[in-house]
Amino acid sequence: MKHLLFILLILISIHSCKETSFLNSNDISTETEVSDQLVRPNHYSAYYPDSTFAIRYVRVNFHIMRDGKGLHNFSEEEGTAYIHEYLIETNKKLADNQKMFIPDGNNTPVLPTRYRFELAPDPNIDGDDGIYFHNDEELYNFVKRSKKRSQMSNFIFKKYGVQKGKVLNVFVQPHHPDSLKSKTFKKVITGIAFPNKNWLRLAGLYSYSRDTMGIKKGVAVTKGAWFCAGLMNHESGHVLGIHHTWSGNDGCSDTPNNPNCYTRQKNAPCNTKASNNVMDYNTYQNAWSPCQLGKVHRNFSNKNSAQRKMLKRTWCSLNPDATITIKDKTVWTGSRDLEGHLIIGKRAVLEIKSRVSLPKDGQIIIKPGGKLILNGAKLENDCGDYWSGIVLEKRGESKGQVVIINNAVIKDNTNGYRTKPKKGSTSKKKNNKKKK
Numbered sequence: 001m002k003h004l005l006f007i008l009l010i011l012i013s014i015h016s017c018k019e020t021s022f023l024n025s026n027d028i029s030t031e032t033e034v035s036d037q038l039v040r041p042n043h044y045s046a047y048y049p050d051s052t053f054a055i056r057y058v059r060v061n062f063h064i065m066r067d068g069k070g071l072h073n074f075s076e077e078e079g080t081a082y083i084h085e086y087l088i089e090t091n092k093k094l095a096d097n098q099k100m101f102i103p104d105g106n107n108t109p110v111l112p113t114r115y116r117f118e119l120a121p122d123p124n125i126d127g128d129d130g131i132y133f134h135n136d137e138e139l140y141n142f143v144k145r146s147k148k149r150s151q152m153s154n155f156i157f158k159k160y161g162v163q164k165g166k167v168l169n170v171f172v173q174p175h176h177p178d179s180l181k182s183k184t185f186k187k188v189i190t191g192i193a194f195p196n197k198n199w200l201r202l203a204g205l206y207s208y209s210r211d212t213m214g215i216k217k218g219v220a221v222t223k224g225a226w227f228c229a230g231l232m233n234h235e236s237g238h239v240l241g242i243h244h245t246w247s248g249n250d251g252c253s254d255t256p257n258n259p260n261c262y263t264r265q266k267n268a269p270c271n272t273k274a275s276n277n278v279m280d281y282n283t284y285q286n287a288w289s290p291c292q293l294g295k296v297h298r299n300f301s302n303k304n305s306a307q308r309k310m311l312k313r314t315w316c317s318l319n320p321d322a323t324i325t326i327k328d329k330t331v332w333t334g335s336r337d338l339e340g341h342l343i344i345g346k347r348a349v350l351e352i353k354s355r356v357s358l359p360k361d362g363q364i365i366i367k368p369g370g371k372l373i374l375n376g377a378k379l380e381n382d383c384g385d386y387w388s389g390i391v392l393e394k395r396g397e398s399k400g401q402v403v404i405i406n407n408a409v410i411k412d413n414t415n416g417y418r419t420k421p422k423k424g425s426t427s428k429k430k431n432n433k434k435k436k
C-alpha cells in the first residue's frame with residue numbers, strides 16, 4: 001500500500017512538472033533532417049484534400065431569367081424553393097464522391113472533395129436572399145443570335161451581376177420557347193462557364209422540372225433539382241479551374257478520355273469505357289479525381305486567385321472544434337488556412353514548406369518531444385489580424401522543438417518569437433534585441 005502511494009506521488013509530481021512557454025529565439029534550432037519529398041509546393045498533388053482540410057464554402061447567388069411578362073421560367077415562390085433544393089442536391093453530390101468508372105478496374109483513390117456551395121445574400125441589400133428574378137424580353141433565354149445575345153457575351157452579367165467577382169453568379173435561363181416547340185430541337189440541360197469572371201449560365205432547369213419520369217407511390221416523379229445537380233457541379237468546375245476530360249488533355253493523368261459514352265451500356269465500348277467524372281458529359285457526374293480536387297484546392301489556397309475571392313472567409317476567427325492534432329511524421333507541402341489551433345503531439349514531427357494562416361488568437365502547441373520544422377514556411381494571419389504564437393510544452397528534459405530553415409517566416413503573432421517585428425507594436429524593441 002505504501003509502495004503504491006509512493007508511485008502515485010511520483011506520478012503526480014511528474015504531471016505537475018509540465019511547463020509551457022512561448023517560443024523564444026534561444027529555443028530555435030537550424031539543424032534537422034528534412035523530408036526528401038520532392039513535390040513542388042505549387043504542384044496540384046500538394047493539395048490532395050484529406051479530412052484535416054477545412055471545408056471551403058464557395059459563395060453563390062442565382063438569377064432566374066424570365067421574359068418581359070415574367071413567363072417561361074420559375075415564379076418567385078417556386079424558384080426560391082427550387083434553388084434551395086438545387087444547392088442541397090449539388091452539395092449532396094460533393095459530399096458523396098464516387099469511385100471513378102474509368103480506366104476499368106482502376107485503383108484511383110476517392111478523396112473527400114472538401115468544398116461546398118453556400119447561398120450568399122448581398123449584405124448591402126435589405127432582406128436579400130441571394131436569389132433574384134429578372135423579367136427581360138431581350139436577354140432572358142439561352143440562344144445564340146445577335147452579338148449582344150451571343151452565348152459568350154457577358155452582357156447579362158454586366159447588367160444583373162451582384163457582388164461580382166466575390167460571389168459565383170449563376171444565371172438560370174430557359175431555352176427559347178420557339179426552340180422547345182420545334183420537333184427537331186434536342187432539349188438538353190446545358191451551360192456555359194466564365195472562369196476568372198466567376199459567373200456561369202445554366203439552361204434547361206425549368207423545362208426539365210416539368211418532365212414527369214413516372215409515378216412513384218401515387219406521386220409523379222419529375223426531373224427536378226436532383227436531376228440537374230451534376231450540371232451545376234460541372235459548370236462550376238470550369239470556374240474553379242478544371243477542364244473537360246473526354247477529349248484532349250486536361251492536365252490530369254487520372255481522368256482518361258472516353259469514346260463519348262453518355263451512360264454505361266451492355267455492349268462495348270460503353271460497357272467498360274463510360275465515365276462518371278463530373279467534367280465529362282454523362283448521366284452520373286458524381287466522381288472527382290485526386291488531380292481535379294488538387295487543382296481546385298490549389299486555387300482556393302492561392303492568395304491571388306479569382307477562385308479564392310469567392311470563398312466564405314472561414315479562417316479568420318478561431319474555431320476550437322477545428323483544431324488539428326499531428327500524431328506522426330507529416331509534411332505539409334501545400335498552403336493551408338487553419339480555422340483552429342494546431343497541436344503537434346509527443347514524438348510527432350510536422351514539416352511545413354508553405355504558407356499557413358492561423359486564425360485570430362490561434363496557437364501552435366508543441367507537446368514535449370514533438371517537433372515543428374519550418375522549411376521555407378510562412379506562418380501568418382491572412383485576415384490582417386494576429387494569431388497568438390507558438391507554445392512549447394516541457395516535461396522533465398523533454399521539450400517541444402522548433403527548427404527554422406530556408407528563410408522561413410513567422411509573422412502576425414502576438415506572443416513569442418517572430419522573424420519580423422509586429423507592425424506599430426511597442427514590443428518592437430524587445431524583438432529586435434532578441435534577434436541580435
Ligand SMILES: [Zn+2]
Pocket residue numbers: 234235238244
Ligand atoms: Zn463543360
